Amino acid sequence: MALMDIQVPDIGDFDEVGVIELLVKAGDTVKAEQSLITVESDKASMEIPSSHAGVVKELRVQVGDKVKQGSVVLVLDAAGAPARDSEQKTAPAPVEQAPEAIKTEAPAVVAAPAAATPAPVVAAAAVAEPAHQPGTPTGGLPHASPSVRKFARELGVPLAEVQGSGPKGRISHEDVQAFTQRVMTGSVQTKAQAAKAPAGGGGTGVGLDLLPWPKVDFSKFGPVERKELGRIKKISGANLTRNAVVIPAVTNHDDADITDLEAFRVQLNKENEKSGIKVTMLAFLIKACVAALKKFPDFNSSLDGDSLVYKQYFHIGFAADTPNGLVVPVLKDADKKGIFQISQEMSELAKKARDGKLGPADMSGACFTISSLGGIGGRYFTPIINAPEVAILGVCKSQMEPVWDGKQFVPRLMLPLSLTWDHRVIDGAAAARFNVYLGQILADYRRILL
Numbered sequence: 001m002a003l004m005d006i007q008v009p010d011i012g013d014f015d016e017v018g019v020i021e022l023l024v025k026a027g028d029t030v031k032a033e034q035s036l037i038t039v040e041s042d043k044a045s046m047e048i049p050s051s052h053a054g055v056v057k058e059l060r061v062q063v064g065d066k067v068k069q070g071s072v073v074l075v076l077d078a079a080g081a082p083a084r085d086s087e088q089k090t091a092p093a094p095v096e097q098a099p100e101a102i103k104t105e106a107p108a109v110v111a112a113p114a115a116a117t118p119a120p121v122v123a124a125a126a127v128a129e130p131a132h133q134p135g136t137p138t139g140g141l142p143h144a145s146p147s148v149r150k151f152a153r154e155l156g157v158p159l160a161e162v163q164g165s166g167p168k169g170r171i172s173h174e175d176v177q178a179f180t181q182r183v184m185t186g187s188v189q190t191k192a193q194a195a196k197a198p199a200g201g202g203g204t205g206v207g208l209d210l211l212p213w214p215k216v217d218f219s220k221f222g223p224v225e226r227k228e229l230g231r232i233k234k235i236s237g238a239n240l241t242r243n244a245v246v247i248p249a250v251t252n253h254d255d256a257d258i259t260d261l262e263a264f265r266v267q268l269n270k271e272n273e274k275s276g277i278k279v280t281m282l283a284f285l286i287k288a289c290v291a292a293l294k295k296f297p298d299f300n301s302s303l304d305g306d307s308l309v310y311k312q313y314f315h316i317g318f319a320a321d322t323p324n325g326l327v328v329p330v331l332k333d334a335d336k337k338g339i340f341q342i343s344q345e346m347s348e349l350a351k352k353a354r355d356g357k358l359g360p361a362d363m364s365g366a367c368f369t370i371s372s373l374g375g376i377g378g379r380y381f382t383p384i385i386n387a388p389e390v391a392i393l394g395v396c397k398s399q400m401e402p403v404w405d406g407k408q409f410v411p412r413l414m415l416p417l418s419l420t421w422d423h424r425v426i427d428g429a430a431a432a433r434f435n436v437y438l439g440q441i442l443a444d445y446r447r448i449l450l
């Protein structure tokens with residue numbers, strides 16, 4: 001047995017470099033000049049070749065280690081291996097260099113090894129030649145030049161899964177690009193993606209590979225003040241983000257003619273002035289939504305894995321704006337309550353919300369949510385679904401509009417409706433029907449009896 005330390009040769013301008021890839025493992029048979037590890041400085045990466053042929057006895061470096069000239073890469077049993085031609089000296093093969101690095105000297109040519117590093121000898125200026133020739137597989141590594149390997153590493157492409165189009169299956173830059181394109185379009189899955197994909201097949205596992213959040217020093221542009229987000233904003237923010245990202249949500253906009261309903265509401269409030277209960281448009285909307293949920297039960301369901309859970313109860317959440325942030329109290333069993341009771345309970349819940357006194361029971365169990373900005377203004381908006389509900393109705397301020405009645409334009413009070421729905425559960429046609437039905441009830445409330 002002729003054990004020898006294989007050391008990092010002279011690597012030119014670079015003092016210390018990081019190990020980013022191990023190309024061999026203990027037990028591998030390596031040839032002279034075969035690449036052993038890849039190292040990377042801030043300017044370039046290069047492969048460190050073996051000065052001798054033999055069998056790897058022990059690796060002395062790991063990914064993440066810092067190495068420099070003379071660091072022992074591995075212990076090699078060179079017994080019986082043909083000695084390397086002493087004239088054919090081994091240089092680290094640069095993988096890719098940043099422009100500044102190219103301007104600097106290539107790794108220096110050293111004629112003789114330093115005393116402390118007898119084994120490897122560095123020779124020849126840096127060249128972009130691959131460390132491995134096509135057709136010379138190295139310990140099971142795919143055939144690819146160092147620059148192609150670096151390119152694949154940067155993209156996170158598993159090179160072993162790329163089909164090479166070159167001689168003897170050599171992988172080119174174009175092969176890596178084509179593979180990446182196929183993965184991004186979903187026509188191919190990497191093994192890692194396939195392993196992560198849910199049972200039953202769905203999903204490409206591409207994931208949200210988002211850019212980091214922009215970090216801006218705003219004080220550079222003018223005076224600023226920093227305030228911590230409130231507790232409600234922190235909690236609702238996390239929920240809203242999940243719901244916005246996970247749910248394939250679509251919003252249908254429509255208008256409902258509430259001319260007669262508003263007149264009825266005003267009349268009711270006049271008649272019942274002394275009761276102290278103010279009937280709101282939202283109460284009528286809640287009742288109308290219950291009727292629509294009964295007619296279109298998919299809207300009163302929740303996704304649970306591959307199943308839909310259909311609720312036999314009708315609890316309606318309504319978004320309430322409070323000084324501390326947005327909360328959603330839930331009006332329970334709306335199907336069993338009349339307009340007066342709904343108006344009264346809503347006003348109590350809204351007060352509790354503003355006073356910050358809602359308990360968890362007041363805010364749980366909703367089947368469907370209404371978010372009304374009608375008291376404020378605006379035309380349409382795209383509310384975010386309150387998971388695990390599958391739809392939400394956004395309502396804006398009603399206004400008089402000229403509506404064509406077949407003969408003439410007549411002034412009608414029109415209520416803008418924005419229905420956001422989960423496309424995994426509901427189709428566009430069903431959403432349009434839901435909105436149309438809602439509009440019909442609001443235009444003629446007698447239809448709720450049908």
Ligand code: CAO
Binds near residue numbers: 318326375395398399
């Ligand atoms: N069109 C025109 N006027 C409307 C209207 C509509 N769609 N809805 C309400 N109004 C009127 C009311 O009639 C009332 O008028 P009067 O004072 O003359 O009677 C006035 O606007 C104020 O109503 P309100 O908003 O206080 O009452 P409400 O029952 O409509 O709503 C509540 C109650 C709790 C939903 C509401 O106060 C609220 O908090 N809304 C904001 C919801 C929200 O923030 N949604 C966004 C969520 S996404 O961030």
